[in-house]
Amino acid sequence: LRQRLAVASAAAAVATAGWLYLRHEKERERRQRHARQLRALALSQGDFELRDTAGNPRRKADFLGTWVLLYFGFTHCPDVCPEQLEKLSRALELLERDAALPPLQPLFVTVDPERDDAAALARYLRDFHPRLLGLTGSPERVREAAAAFRVYVSAGPRDADGDYVVDHSVVTFLLDPDGFFRDCYNRSSTAEEVARSVRRHMENYEPLLP
Known part of the structure; x- marks a missing residue:
């Protein structure tokens, strides 16, 4: 049981880290897109x-x-x-x-x-x-x-x-x-x-x- 809990906890941690990374990347892409839009303005x-x-x-x-x-x-x-x-x-x-x-x-x-x-x-x-x-x-x-x-x-x-x-x-x-x-x-x-x-x-x- 302890082993299963440890595996589940590790999987949850990996999933959380992955979600945080994706959120960070999406935010970075949003900011870059916003910057490109502003640059497009004459x-x-x-x-x-x-x-x-x-x-x-x-x-x-x-x-x-x-x-x-x-x-x-x-x-x-x-x-x-x-x-x-x-x-x-x-x-x-x-x-x-x-x-x-x-x-x-x-x-x-x-x-x-x-x-x-x-x-x-x-x-x-x-x-x-x-x-x-x-x-x-x-x-x-x-x-x-x-x-x-x-x-x-x-x-x-x-x-x-x-x-x-x-x-x-x-x-x-x-x-x-x-x-x-x-x-x-x-x-x-x-x-x-x-x-x-x-x-x-x-x-x-x-x-x-x-």
């Missing part, structure tokens, strides 16, 4: 080769491991960009009240590199959240960055003084620590709505890359 492939206001080269890979809020705009924007950056700053302040939340890096990418050099960006961003990082670059690099995130950009006609307005998509992108697109917020989104959405994504986040 926005997840978005990248940039720009420079920050200190002249340091910056790519999306530099921010892996950190949540990112990314907005495209320009310093001569009369109303929309200041409005969006104020909203972004307010959302960041709301999130910073919870010290348990992971780091979040806000980025402002210019769509007007002709006028928005590093010095101009630095001056402009002083009026907003202190951690807001400005990025600029050559016209070609800026166009590539906007195209990578499907951001529409079109410079309008110049007036007698050579001034002009740049028409562009008004959207803020949320990227997770793996560099994948998670959500976006348009002009109608409030700071409170953005903060709630970002918090929800952070709380439900599962790393997808090793």
